[in-house]
Amino acid sequence: MSSQDDVAADAVRPQPTPETGTLRERVLEWADSEVFKGAISLGPVLLLLTVFYAVPVALLLIYSIFVEDPFASGLTFEHFGRFIDVSAITSLQFSELSYVRLLGRSIGIAVIVTVLSLVISYPITYYLGQHAPERWKIALVMLVIIPFWTSYLIRTYAWIPILSNNGFINSALTTVGLPSLPLLNNYIGSIIGLVYVFVPFTILPLYASMEGLDSSLIEAARDLGASRWEAFREVVFPLTLPGALAGGVFVFIKTAAAYVTPSLLGGTSGRMYAQVIETQFGTAFNWNFGAALAVILVVVVLGTIWIAARWGIDVKGSRGLGGGGL
Amino acid sequence: MSVADSIRDRVGSDSDPNDGAGSGLKLATLLTYLFLYGPILVVVLMSFDAGRYGLRWDFTTEWYASLATRSDLIGSLWLSIQIGIVVMIISTVLAVVAAFGLSRFDWPKRKGPIATYLIFVPLTLPIIIYGIGLFVFFTQLGIGRGFFPIVVGHVLYTLPFATLVVGAGVIDLDRSLEEAAMDLGADPLTTFREVTLPALMPNIVAAALFSFTLSFDEFLISFFVSGGGAVPLPVRIWGMVRADIEPEVYAISVVVLLISIVIAAMATRLRRF
Incomplete structure (x- = not known):
């Protein structure tokens, strides 16, 4: 509502009765100024965000550029130098670049997880958005949302009895005489777990796009002789792509920074970048190097969002659904 | 055709x-x-399985029975509930205030979007980064790990979600109701109490429930800032899973899942699709 409306409303509004007291009146008058309204409504929240969010994150940035204790030791780029080992690059010893390679693997896993999440999301959202009977729709969408709100830690380790060597899948395989598959403690375990944990982030925005899709467009394509697949490829896919990409970017940035799932299911070949950050703080006690690794991860995440925004992907849209829509 | x-x-x-x-x-x-x-x-x-993994399944309730004897698990469950309630109250109050701040007032051009982005940054940056930052922050302050750092971390973690849920309600709100109340002589405070707040109640309750369940299930922030006797249940469960020798982990997990599913189902029903 605009301020003109406020003014108009003020003009016709009867004045508060005198017996409400002068303090109350003064408070109301004071509360009417826009500056006060803005300061009182967002002031506490922004202060809290600054002190307890921005400062802790900025602290990592500060740690990353000091030799040891911030401001008590010299400034340095050695921690970033340890990540991007220039001598290893110039001597073409790429196997020495273990941190860069780990980040590369995390990004690779994130790409695979994003693609798989999108592939899984299309059929279910197409069904829910276009074909599900009206009276079941809300219940069916709720069924997608509810697991999302339960502990991802529990939902992740639930895969251990499914994927392990004597787990459900391999027991079933050996029972019918097939060889067992190495599914746990490798990158396959990481990928399966990550898709499972993050697939709702693509399902929900894609569902919103499918729901909003005018079904008469699909009917028109079909009437004009398009096969189901052609109608999907030419009509449904392009029109729902923004929703898919928004969710995809979100899954990508979540996966690239994953810690819990690769720790529980990934073993050595599924080891991911966030795990070495934790190691620096948990066991190696090299906060400065850990902070540098953390800063690099933040740059990757913010860089991804920046590129996505430049491509016109509305990441905020998926957040709306991913957060408030859940 | x-x-x-x-x-x-x-x-x-x-x-x-x-x-x-x-x-x-x-x-x-x-x-x-x-x-x-x-x-x-x-x-x-x-x-409910007496054995370990595999297709063989022998029914038992012994793990649930032994839960009752695990005072460490019960203590952590109780702590997680307490943290969840404190976080829920702080987060919901702040979310109502912030939602109005973001959607109601005439901001100077450009400042409105900046405020919006600031509130939603915590949704974008990796949680592990925030957990580590908070750990370093409280260590530097000499506060260390414990109840207070966990509550702070969870409030900042749940606030954007809660603000989104309340904000959606504020945007959908029919302002003519408030105007009608004002025209009938109600002052802004009375209007807020008698008209605005009741109309927003479903969103506020949903935001509160979401805040509780997010905090109750949160692991990564707690992982870095819990300790000193304050170990929330997800951190305890993490330890059990890593050790991989305690079969009660499934029973306590079912308890956790039940609590979160019931609360999430209630919250999702309250929210308008």
Whole structure:
């Protein structure tokens, strides 16, 4: 509502009765100024965000550029130098670049997880958005949302009895005489777990796009002789792509920074970048190097969002659904 | 396509057998639900299983019985509930205030969007980064790990979600109701208490429930800032899973899942789709 409306409303509004007291009146008058309204409504929240969010994150940035204790030791780029080992690059010893390679693997896993999440999301959202009977729709969408709100830690380790060597899948395989598959403690375990944990982030925005899709467009394509697949490829896919990409970017940035799932299911070949950050703080006690690794991860995440925004992907849209829509 | 078919199309019926959902589509949807719920079902099955992994399944309730003797687990469960309630109250109050701040007032150009972005930054940056930052922050302050750092971390973690849920309600709110109240002589405070707040109540309750369940299930922030006797349940469960020797982990997980599913279901029902 605009301020003109406020003014108009003020003009016709009867004045508060005198017996409400002068303090109350003064408070109301004071509360009417826009500056006060803005300061009182967002002031506490922004202060809290600054002190307890921005400062802790900025602290990592500060740690990353000091030799040891911030401001008590010299400034340095050695921690970033340890990540991007220039001598290893110039001597073409790429196997020495273990941190860069780990980040590369995390990004690779994130790409695979994003693609798989999108592939899984299309059929279910197409069904829910276009074909599900009206009276079941809300219940069916709720069924997608509810697991999302339960502990991802529990939902992740639930895969251990499914994927392990004597787990459900391999027991079933050996029972019918097939060889067992190495599914746990490798990158396959990481990928399966990550898709499972993050697939709702693509399902929900894609569902919103499918729901909003005018079904008469699909009917028109079909009437004009398009096969189901052609109608999907030419009509449904392009029109729902923004929703898919928004969710995809979100899954990508979540996966690239994953810690819990690769720790529980990934073993050595599924080891991911966030795990070495934790190691620096948990066991190696090299906060400065850990902070540098953390800063690099933040740059990757913010860089991804920046590129996505430049491509016109509305990441905020998926957040709306991913957060408030859940 | 027959005339009957096109008429059916025109009246918007979904029952057209030719253009309805193919059986492949239905099967894929069914499999996706199986994928979403299979692992949860596995946890429930394992919690009643006397043996270890595999296809053999012997029913037992001994793990639930032994939960009662695990004072460490019960203590952590109680701590997680306490943290959840404190976080819920702080987060919901702040979310109501912030939602109004973001959507109601005439901001100087550009400052409005900046405020919005600031509030939603915590949704974008990796949680592990925030957890580590908070750990370093409280260590530097000499506060260390414990109840207070966990509450702070969880409030900042839940606030954007809660603000989104309340904010959606503020945007949807029919302002003519408030104007009518004002026209009838109510001052802004009375209008807020008698009209605005009741109309927003479903969103506020949903935001509160979401805040509770997010905090109750939160692991990564707690992982870095818990300690000194304050170990929330997810951190305790993490330890059990890593050790991989305590079969009660499935039973306590079922308790956790039940609590979160009930609360999430209530919250999702309150929210308008």
